[in-house]
Amino acid sequence: MIERYQTPEMRVIWSEARKYQVWAEVEMLALEAWEKLGKVPGGTAQRLRQALQQKPIDEAFARRVDQIEAETRHDIVAFTRALTEWTGDSDAARWLHLGLTSTDVVDTAQNLLLVEALGLIEQELDKALVALKNLAVRHKHLPAVGRTHGVHAEPTSFGLRFLAFYAALLRDVGRLKKAREGIRVVMLSGSVGNYAHVEPAVEAWVAQRLGFSIEPASTQVVPRDRHAELMSALAILGANLERIAVELRHLQRTEVLETQEPFGYKQTGSSSMPHKKNPVALENLSGLARLLRSNLQAELENVALWHERDISHSSVERVILPDSTTLAHYMLRRLGRVLEGLVVFEDNIRRNLELTRGLVYSQRVLGLLIEAGMERTTAYEVVQRNALKSWAEGLGLRELLEADPACPLKGEALARAFDPSYFLRHVDTIYARFGL
The missing domain is CATH 1.20.200.10 (Fumarase/aspartase (Central domain))
Structure with missing residues (x-):
């Protein structure tokens, strides 16, 4: 990843040195298992661990692996050879990678x-x-x-x-x-x-x-x-x-x-x-x-x-x-x-809620007209006709409906449709699903 999008923590995890540290840990754990099975002399893994504590794997180790890999063209072979050199214990290191691929x-x-x-x-x-x-x-x-x-x-x-x-x-x-x-x-x-x-x-x-x-x-x-x-x-x-x-x-x-x-105090948005x-x-x-x-x-x-x-x-x-x-x-x-x-x-x-002069309340008006006894198709036509006029002429939907004789809702009965709290009445129920 290019440096611009790196984070310090991920840079460490995906560094070559960290990779080789984890490779070494897998090799050490495998040696421990072989020791328990009696296939490798006891204390082999511990000797190598102590050597790595005294001389931890770092970027210099990674560079040495690169040097060897330039010849071997194989990263694990280069790694095990570098690890043998790095620990300085060829007798213990000869058991590295036993039986593994x-x-x-x-x-x-x-x-x-x-x-x-x-x-x-x-x-x-x-x-x-x-x-x-x-x-x-x-x-x-x-x-x-x-x-x-x-x-x-x-x-x-x-x-x-x-x-x-x-x-x-x-x-x-x-x-x-x-x-x-x-x-x-x-x-x-x-x-x-x-x-x-x-x-x-x-x-x-x-x-x-x-x-x-x-x-x-x-x-x-x-x-x-x-x-x-x-x-x-x-x-x-x-x-x-x-x-x-x-x-x-x-x-x-x-x-x-x-x-x-x-936006920061000294931040600039454009050159x-x-x-x-x-x-x-x-x-x-x-x-x-x-x-x-x-x-x-x-x-x-x-x-x-x-x-x-x-x-x-x-x-x-x-x-x-x-x-x-x-x-x-x-x-x-x-x-x-x-x-x-x-x-x-x-x-x-x-x-912005009122930018369309009440058009966002059209479904609420439709529902109230139906509750008042109007057939749905007729109610829809009444609301849509006035809504389209509101779009075209920039007039408020509520005022247009008040003036429309085909709309039976007037005054306070019509005003109920334009109350935004109606649309938030079940918000608590939704939040409760998340324990909020």
Whole structure:
């Protein structure tokens, strides 16, 4: 991921040094298992761990792996050779990678890193949920115009749209947790997944130590439908973040101006127009969501590999797994800042509610006419005729209905239709579903 969209925490997780640290941990745990089985001299793993405590794996180690890989053209071979050099204990290091194949280490370690990355994402998601909940509660009883097809429809609660976003992100929490459990597997089954050179007990020990499950039927790779499920959860999360961003971008339009993303004192909106305040953070989220969706397609292509394995998935995942988790983390953090500092213009919300001079109350009028005994088709014609006249002539719907002899409702009876509180009377019921 380019530096612009990195977060410090994800930069650490997806660094080369962190990757090799986790590779080393998988190798050490496998050695411990072999020791318990009596295949490796006791204390071998401990000797190597002590050497790595004295000389931790760092960026210098990563550079040494690169040097060796330039010759071997194989990353795990380069890694094990570098690790032997780094520990300075060739006698203990000769047992490294016993019975394993490269992907045993790579896939298991990668899953561990993915679980760590998802943990960071879930932390930011929790913060975004708190911000949405606060907005929903704060504006629960604020009447606002609802829009369908981009056109004013009926009054609603301004806070209700934030509650809808809150509900969507709660579903994302569930999807991410399910995907995290799906990827929380260990695979140390050997060259074609049949444990010919590694005991199942080794895999079980590593899984136990990591708190992971065992991949029940591997080949030489962890099946990639697990990764596709993870990428799907991230793509849907991105789509929901874009849903929020698109709504708030619309609400920031000059003609609407019901909300505005935070704008710093020294921030500039345009290189040429000093007055500009643009929803750049929200537009950024819309753009990055496209990347998350496109990366899902790439991972879906990784599910079908040749026979027990090929490595067509490897090059793809070196890009999309770090990038997608990093993007999701960045997007949530950026959205959180927008939500926490969101400016809400309540006067504009009230102004926009009345912008169409009462047209948004047309269904309420229709319902009251039917309750008064008018046949539905006739009632609809009366309301629509006056509504169209209101559109065309800029007159208020209530005044037109008062003057229309075909409308039996007058005075206070008609005024009831134009009370926005009627449209918010069940808002408490909706909020109660979320314990709010």
